[in-house]
Amino acid sequence: MPKKSRLTFKILCFLISIDLLETVAQFCFKKSALGYAQLEIKSFLDAIHFVQTMIPSAYLWLGLLSVIVIFIIWSTILSKVDLSVAVPVCSFSYITVPLVSALFFHEKISFLRWGGIGFILIGVILVSMSSVHKEESR
Amino acid sequence: MIYGIFVIIGLIALTDACDTISQLLLKHSINTLDVHVDTIRKALRFVLRLVRSPLVWCGFLFSTVSLGVWLFVLTKAPLNFAYSLDSMRYVMIALASVVVLKEKVGAVRWLGILSVVIGIAMVAAG
Numbered sequence: 001m002p003k004k005s006r007l008t009f010k011i012l013c014f015l016i017s018i019d020l021l022e023t024v025a026q027f028c029f030k031k032s033a034l035g036y037a038q039l040e041i042k043s044f045l046d047a048i049h050f051v052q053t054m055i056p057s058a059y060l061w062l063g064l065l066s067v068i069v070i071f072i073i074w075s076t077i078l079s080k081v082d083l084s085v086a087v088p089v090c091s092f093s094y095i096t097v098p099l100v101s102a103l104f105f106h107e108k109i110s111f112l113r114w115g116g117i118g119f120i121l122i123g124v125i126l127v128s129m130s131s132v133h134k135e136e137s138r
Numbered sequence: 139m140i141y142g143i144f145v146i147i148g149l150i151a152l153t154d155a156c157d158t159i160s161q162l163l164l165k166h167s168i169n170t171l172d173v174h175v176d177t178i179r180k181a182l183r184f185v186l187r188l189v190r191s192p193l194v195w196c197g198f199l200f201s202t203v204s205l206g207v208w209l210f211v212l213t214k215a216p217l218n219f220a221y222s223l224d225s226m227r228y229v230m231i232a233l234a235s236v237v238v239l240k241e242k243v244g245a246v247r248w249l250g251i252l253s254v255v256i257g258i259a260m261v262a263a264g
Binding site: 075076079080083085087088098110111112114115118121128130 | 161168
């Protein structure tokens with residue numbers, strides 16, 4: 001048990017790669033759904049039919065592949081660190097998504113949002129520190 | 139209107155609770171397997187063992203329910219409001235980690251989690 005619950009740089013990189021893959025997956029799902037946007041969804045059966053028509057879409061399968069890879073990486077991470085560490089550190093996407101929207105779609109980042117990004121960053125650093133510190137004190 | 143808001147808050151709490159249960163089941167299954175993964179081959183073998191656990195499938199079920207409720211919430215409430223409140227999942231997961239998984243969460247980690255929650259609420263509202 002002594003080596004468990006330690007947040008190393010490698011695990012941090014894996015956690016960030018999950019955020020990136022999550023973005024890829026969402027992008028693929030949106031792309032595949034847009035191809036069939038003319039279908040109207042009014043009932044549960046319509047929703048099933050909608051998913052059925054999406055089956056030939058390559059984007060859908062690319063998205064599903066991303067989800068499977070995310071699950072493999074996430075399980076591996078959880079075999080090494082505490083759940084209460086992995087989950088908050090994985091909140092990076094709340095920082096990257098506004099930054100990417102600002103960079104590529106020229107969206108404005110409000111003062112409040114910058115403050116929020118700062119809070120998340122401080123939080124992630126504190127949680128990471130709490131995990132490393134625990135290891136040293138043993 | 140007030141009634142509606144309380145229903146929405148309750149539903150958001152429900153998605154987060156389902157998500158928390160799903161994560162707990164996954165983490166618990168991983169803890170009971172107790173493996174050391176250091177290569178991709180070992181990781182794949184580990185995940186193949188993991189998906190044979192009924193608890194993990196139970197977790198997938200909770201994830202699906204969570205997604206369904208979340209999609210319903212999004213049809214009723216504005217995205218920024220829903221997203222801000224959704225950050226309560228971090229507190230739920232931390233609490234559940236302490237109570238169910240017996241993880242030790244010290245003051246620094248609690249402070250960090252609180253900071254993340256405040257940050258997400260601000261990003262979503264801004």
